[in-house]
Amino acid sequence: MKRRVLLSAIAAGVLGSVSAGSFAQSSEFPRKSITVICPWTAGGGTDVLLRALAREAEKHLGQSINVVNQTGGAGAIGHNAIRAAVPDGYTVGMITFELNSLPPQGLVPFTYKDFDPLMRINVDPAALTVKKDAPYNTLKEFVEYAKSHPGEITIGNSAPGSVWHIAAGLMAEKTGVQVKHVPFDGAQPAVTALLGGHIKAVAVSVPEVRAQAQAGNLKILGVMDTQRDELFPAVPTFKEQGVDVEFYTWRGLALPKGVPADIKLKLADAFKKAFDSREFKEFAAKASLNLSFQNAADFNKFLDQNFKDVDAVMKSLGLAKK
Structure with missing residues (x-):
């Protein structure tokens, strides 16, 4: 329905017609x-x-x-x-x-x-982010852990079908891992859940995890961009880590x-x-x-x-x- x-x-909203007289003369634009x-x-x-x-x-x-x-x-x-x-x-x-x-x-x-x-x-761009004490420090280690613990990795997103749900799905598809997607009412509640240890990761944007990552409470494992983030130059891109993913x-x-x-x-x-x-x-x-x-x-x-x-x-x- x-x-x-x-x-x-x-x-x-598509119905209706437009008269030729409504179009502006290009040379006079904008009037x-x-x-x-x-x-x-x-x-x-x-x-x-x-x-x-x-x-x-x-x-x-x-x-x-x-x-x-x-x-x-x-x-x-x-x-x-x-x-x-x-x-x-x-x-x-x-x-x-x-x-x-x-x-x-x-x-x-x-x-x-x-x-x-x-x-x-x-x-x-999306960034894969985990808690500071997670047992993986690189994307490769994360993927290896996920493959040895199928279905154990829970990734929070900002609602079913949202941009960050799709980002996490793309990451899982490209790396061949099985994860559980956990919906939240926005990216910030998902980040809060990650901080509380209720989920294992998020795939939201860098600005949405920046403060907690800079405070040392979270760590970013990789960004889905063509270049490294200026605020986190030590964090490699997915492509640098062998995973051909760009997503924004x-x-x-x-x-x-x-x-x-x-x-x-x-x-x-x-x-x-x-x-x-x-x-x-x-x-x-x-x-x-x-x-x-x-x-x-x-x-x-x-x-x-x-x-x-x-x-x-x-x-x-x-x-x-x-």
Whole structure:
């Protein structure tokens, strides 16, 4: 029932027609304020990152940028609003990881291919983290222990089907270990459970374990990134340890399909200048948000691989719609 209601609501949002007169003249763009849709609630990580970026982009576009939160359906409502917007450049959206995790579950009738990526802004890679006194100090030792104790390793996540549930599933799939996935209402409760010895590990982001790792209460065994984390340079990546895994929660900007190329170029230029600004970089650092830029072409390639990885893992976890 929940799936039918959600799909019906999304389908209703697609109906309607757009007159040719509503499209802006490219040479005059922008002539009015721009709306940026955020699929998540005000005050959350996605929202604050987007608002900080928009403040800087206004300086280069010469028009105000209004951030509008369209929430619901685990991100489905907002993502659909971006997709269904008039492709005149006056509506931009912040797309997030859930754009690739909702389709395999049959919760939305679209994929990343129905959007026109503008740029990737942020990634926070998953990190395998355990208690300080755990009997393994490397990813290899963790895998060896898990294989000799099948089903004994419990890994906490931030809800069934969440980004960190999928990260743990991908790790287990790539290393061939059997683990038990334990859901919590968010990453922080999972980290608290790890500290209390109620679970054996978490596969959440570095910012979510940073304080306890720096305090020496937890130890990070590896990060699912192409490079080591700046705050923990002694911690190797999964790839450095022989496990070919990259996995992130991510955020980026996208447009509805059909925005004229020159308008898209103006938007990309303005938001890239905003991304490069000292003010935005300082904000992101204070918020512990890992900036990671990709242009439209590279972001599209990233989305394609991420979609394939997520789809495969969700099938292995029994979360994909059959």
